[in-house]
Amino acid sequence: MRIIAGAHKGARLSSPSGANTRPTADRVKESLFSMLDGYGVLQAANVLDLFAGSGGLGFEAMSRGAAQVDFVDSSLASLRTLQANADKLGLDHSAKVHAGDVLHFLAGLPGPDDPEARTFDLVFMDPPYPLGEDAVTQILGRLAAHLDMESIVIVERAARSPEPAMPDGLEVFRSKTFGETAVHFVQLVGEG
Template sequence: MRIIAGAHKGAKLTSPSGANTRPTSDRVKESLFSMLDGYGVLQAANVLDLFAGSGGLGFEAMSRGAAQVDFVDSSLAATRALESNADKLGLDHSSEVHTGDVLHYLSGLPGQEDPESRVFDLVFMDPPYPLGEDAVTQILRRLSAHLDMESIVVVERAARSPEPTMPDGLEVFRAKTFGETAIHFVQLSGEADTDQKTAD
């Protein structure tokens, strides 16, 4: 796996040894980041990479101008690979790696009323395909407390899976399919430009 554009273009990323990860292909990644560039969400972004694996999406975002990325994965092999990649790229000062369950991590973030509350500009959510749709919805519900009206959540699922069920307050404003992979762009309800609310 490699970074395909930006300040770290061409850098190879270490993959977790013995872990069952599913890296996003270069083709999907290139199209995804082209769309994110169009939304103007990458520069100086505070990013959250859930089910991060080797961190291909989060490190790509940093290469293209994101300021900070928090990586979350329950696999110790994955978080070791994430730490190795951050160190190799010289990005350990602007990234944090969290080992643990995604829902547990989100539950532990300070709430909106707390001055230490976290708001993320961009969230990558690429859960294992066997993860049930109810669990995906529950994660999105917890996540919604840490978004603002400009935030974008990118949910990657199998093309054969149904569109993720949105909890109250969130909506899919764009969807794109690449072979076996489907990408869903999610925002807080009411903000997405109506011109962008298309399923390509």
């Protein structure tokens, strides 16, 4: 697995051992980031990479101009790999690796009324395909409090899975299928 474009183009990333991670294929990543470039969301972005695995999506975003990425994963192998990749790329100052369950991480973030509240410009959510649709919806519901009207959430699922059910306040505004992978672009529901 490698970084496709940007400041770290061509850099090889390590992958966690075992069969529990599913890195995003290069052709999917290339198309996805082409679309994100078109939306102008990458430059100086505050990014959240949930179920990060090796961090391929988050590190690609950093290579293309994102300011900071928070990586969240519960697998010890993934956490070690994330830190090793950040160190290898010299991005450990702007890549924060968080150990734990995604829902617990989101529950621990300061709420919107807290002066410490954080808003993410771009969120990658590539949960294991066996994760149920109810869990995906619950995560999106928790995530909504940490988005603004310009934020984009990318949900990657198996092409055979249904489109994720959206909690109140969120909508899918674009979907694209690449072979066995479906990518859904999610945002807050616009007013008016």
